[in-house]
Amino acid sequence: MSAQAVLFDAPGPRARARHRILTVLGALLVLAVAFVVVRKMNDAGQLDSALWTPFLTDPAVWSEYLLLGLWATVKAAVFSIALAGAFGLLFGTGRLSHNAAVRWACGVIVEFFRAVPVLIMMLFLGFGVYPTIDAIPDSQVPLVAVVTALTLYNGSVVAELVRAGVRNLPKGQGEAGLSIGLTRGQTLRLVQLPQALRHMLPALIGQFVVALKDSALGYAILYQELLTWGKTLGSAYSNTVPAYLVVALMFILLNVGLTHLAMAVDRRMSRRLGDQGAAGPLATGPEPELEVLHAAPPPGRTQP
Amino acid sequence: MIDILTEYNVLGAFVETLKYTVLAAIGSLVIGTLVAVMRVSPIGVLRGLGTFYVTTIRNTPLTLLMVLSILGLAFIVGLQLSEDFNANTFRWAVVMLSVYHAAFVAEALRSGVNTVPTGQAEAARSIGLTFGQSLREVILPQAFRGAIAPLGSTLIALTKNTTVAQVIGGSEAAGLLSTIVENEGSSYGAFLIIALGFVILTLPTGIAFTHLSERLAVRR
Numbered sequence: 001m002s003a004q005a006v007l008f009d010a011p012g013p014r015a016r017a018r019h020r021i022l023t024v025l026g027a028l029l030v031l032a033v034a035f036v037v038v039r040k041m042n043d044a045g046q047l048d049s050a051l052w053t054p055f056l057t058d059p060a061v062w063s064e065y066l067l068l069g070l071w072a073t074v075k076a077a078v079f080s081i082a083l084a085g086a087f088g089l090l091f092g093t094g095r096l097s098h099n100a101a102v103r104w105a106c107g108v109i110v111e112f113f114r115a116v117p118v119l120i121m122m123l124f125l126g127f128g129v130y131p132t133i134d135a136i137p138d139s140q141v142p143l144v145a146v147v148t149a150l151t152l153y154n155g156s157v158v159a160e161l162v163r164a165g166v167r168n169l170p171k172g173q174g175e176a177g178l179s180i181g182l183t184r185g186q187t188l189r190l191v192q193l194p195q196a197l198r199h200m201l202p203a204l205i206g207q208f209v210v211a212l213k214d215s216a217l218g219y220a221i222l223y224q225e226l227l228t229w230g231k232t233l234g235s236a237y238s239n240t241v242p243a244y245l246v247v248a249l250m251f252i253l254l255n256v257g258l259t260h261l262a263m264a265v266d267r268r269m270s271r272r273l274g275d276q277g278a279a280g281p282l283a284t285g286p287e288p289e290l291e292v293l294h295a296a297p298p299p300g301r302t303q304p
Numbered sequence: 305m306i307d308i309l310t311e312y313n314v315l316g317a318f319v320e321t322l323k324y325t326v327l328a329a330i331g332s333l334v335i336g337t338l339v340a341v342m343r344v345s346p347i348g349v350l351r352g353l354g355t356f357y358v359t360t361i362r363n364t365p366l367t368l369l370m371v372l373s374i375l376g377l378a379f380i381v382g383l384q385l386s387e388d389f390n391a392n393t394f395r396w397a398v399v400m401l402s403v404y405h406a407a408f409v410a411e412a413l414r415s416g417v418n419t420v421p422t423g424q425a426e427a428a429r430s431i432g433l434t435f436g437q438s439l440r441e442v443i444l445p446q447a448f449r450g451a452i453a454p455l456g457s458t459l460i461a462l463t464k465n466t467t468v469a470q471v472i473g474g475s476e477a478a479g480l481l482s483t484i485v486e487n488e489g490s491s492y493g494a495f496l497i498i499a500l501g502f503v504i505l506t507l508p509t510g511i512a513f514t515h516l517s518e519r520l521a522v523r524r
Binding site: 043111124 | 344346348349359364371376381429465468482485499506
């Protein structure tokens with residue numbers, strides 16, 4: 001139900017007066033919070049224009065710090081989402097297999113990597129395992145660790161999306177495939193997966209937002225991503241707080257942009273495909289938010 | 305694998321993880337409920353504030369919030385939450401975990417409000433309840449029951465995200481793992497123990513909340 005319209009009546013004169021008072025109080029609350037923030041920042045000298053002007057006047061701030069970080073962040077996220085797609089396809093279809101052993105093994109792997117925090121995997125791979133492997137040059141260890149950890153986690157989430165996407169297709173799709181003489185594998189590959197994947201696209205973009213955010217965990221294993229570069233910038237220009245705030249703004253703008261893209265793709269999908277065959281909750285949109293539960297997951301929802 | 309258990313205080317680290325989880329769960333539930341109420345309120349300014357909170361916090365990496373809290377707010381702006389160094393770290397980590405997950409709690413509750421049929425709100429209005437009363441007596445009790453599944457997902461995510469406190473020196477499971485890896489190199493035993501610890505923490509939560517969400521779902 002649309003909350004605004006139904007939770008309260010069209011206000012009468014008295015309610016309107018009350019709402020005006022509450023609006024003023026609300027505005028005062030906002031102003032009070034803003035005032036406290038500004039005063040604290042000012043007391044600490046964090047609003048001095050010298051700390052902020054480099055972002056506008058000094059191109060080096062961008063070209064030698066923040067854009068390098070942004071590139072590293074995007075690079076890690078793109079690699080891991082591409083690999084997570086492959087991982088998810090493999091294990092998601094594995095969980096749909098008719099061979100109980102395969103189904104069970106894929107289930108254990110997917111549930112395991114969904115339960116283990118990404119940072120635990122990153123620390124272990126980045127500081128423990130990869131430095132001892134000669135094939136990975138020392139300079140690339142943090143990147144490879146970040147990408148592996150993000151791939152394993154996001155891949156497991158994608159695997160659940162694939163499984164739910166195929167499961168939520170109308171039963172007739174699979175039956176039709178079998179009845180025209182396709183094998184089980186062919187039915188999955190030629191009939192079910194193409195439909196499920198198309199509906200998954202918005203959720204996949206939502207998962208990209210999660211990967212972008214989580215790549216900031218690379219900070220802990222010295223991967224030179226946006227947050228790390230923000231810290232370096234803060235030391236170089238002695239403007240730590242402004243640097244972090246600008247980095248936060250960059251993350252927010254990037255993620256809001258991606259979320260809008262996901263919503264646009266979702267709208268386009270539902271327009272083009274209509275509702276028939278819409279893979280259940282997949283069609284409800286990307287709103288990147290919550291991780292799926294262990295039961296049948298509502299896909300299209302990503303985790304904090 | 306056994307020597308890891310005897311040499312390091314694994315249990316202590318997970319107790320710390322649990323402390324973070326419980327305190328931040330309470331904190332995020334309180335803040336999240338407030339934000340959710342703001343987002344469905346008839347006051348435009350509050351609605352805007354709620355939306356702003358959710359959009360900003362949800363799209364910022366938790367790692368950034370953590371680092372900003374200690375390096376920025378505590379050391380530079382001077383907002384110490386305790387004289388003691390470790391207590392200060394602990395409290396800031398709890399605050400940031402609460403602030404971050406509150407955005408997801410608010411979204412979960414809003415989706416819970418959306419499960420309440422229109423007729424319920426209309427009935428509440430038609431018997432003369434004000435917005436506050438209908439929210440308190442009719443809408444929110446049903447919304448919480450409808451939001452149990454996403455709230456459970458948020459709790460699981462919160463349990464896992466307590467590890468991010470490691471980047472500011474929290475002494476929970478991830479902090480312990482980084483110490484072990486520093487001392488012992490690539491110890492698969494240590495990784496498995498810590499990873500299994502999280503499986504043990506999150507798997508029952510998932511099952512319990514799935515069960516609860518079915519049991520407590522409002523029959524319609």
